[in-house]
Structures are given as C-alpha cells and as structure tokens.
Amino acid sequence: MIAEERLRIQQEYIQELKEEIESLKKEKEDLRDQLSENEIALITEKERVSIELKGLNEISKQYNAAVLRLNALIKNYESKLETINKGKELIDKQLVNITRKGGKNGITRLCFWRKGSV
Structure with a gap:
C-alpha cells in the first residue's frame, strides 16, 4: 500500500513536471515569436529613421545653400x-552749403558753394 501511494505521488509529480515543461516550451515559443515581431518592428523603425535622416540631410543642404x-x-x-x-x-567734401534764394516770379533757386569759393 505504501509503495503504491509513493508510486502515485511520483506519477503525479512527473505529470506536473511534464505540464510545466510543456508550459515552458509554449512560453519559449511565444517569446521567440514576439522576438521575431520585435526584430521586424526594429528593422522597420530603422528604415523609417534612415528615411527621416535622409530628409533632414536634404533640408540641411538646402538651408546651407540658402x-x-x-x-x-x-x-x-x-x-x-x-x-x-x-x-x-565725396559730395560732402565738395559742397559746403545749399541755400534757397528767392528769384523772379517766386521761383526758388538752389545755390551751391564749393569749398574754397566765395
């Protein structure tokens, strides 16, 4: 009877270990799939960043040219x-003064005096 009880307990333990192993295998497979998805997402993100950098480089070239x-x-x-x-x-050196003088019939004349004249 004791041997049968031990055998039953050992078989239950072995079954629990088998279930845990299966669970771990499933988890490992899920993680592998998730890693693949993350790798694909990372590659896609790298491509997007690369395209953005090319665009920024073009904008930078245009800015520098401007x-x-x-x-x-x-x-x-x-x-x-x-x-x-x-x-x-040159004009300031040549002209000392500009004045307005009334002329005939109300016409105003501009008179220029050069340096050294008068």
Missing part, C-alpha cells in the same frame, strides 16, 4: 552701401 546665398546678398548690399557712403563723403 545661408550661402543670403551671405552673398549681404556682401553685395554691403558693397553697394560702401559705394553710396563713399559717394556721400
């Missing part, structure tokens, strides 16, 4: 401004 064009425009503007300022200085 900055270069803007810098060229600024240099051109500065050059023109410098020319205008030189012309203004």
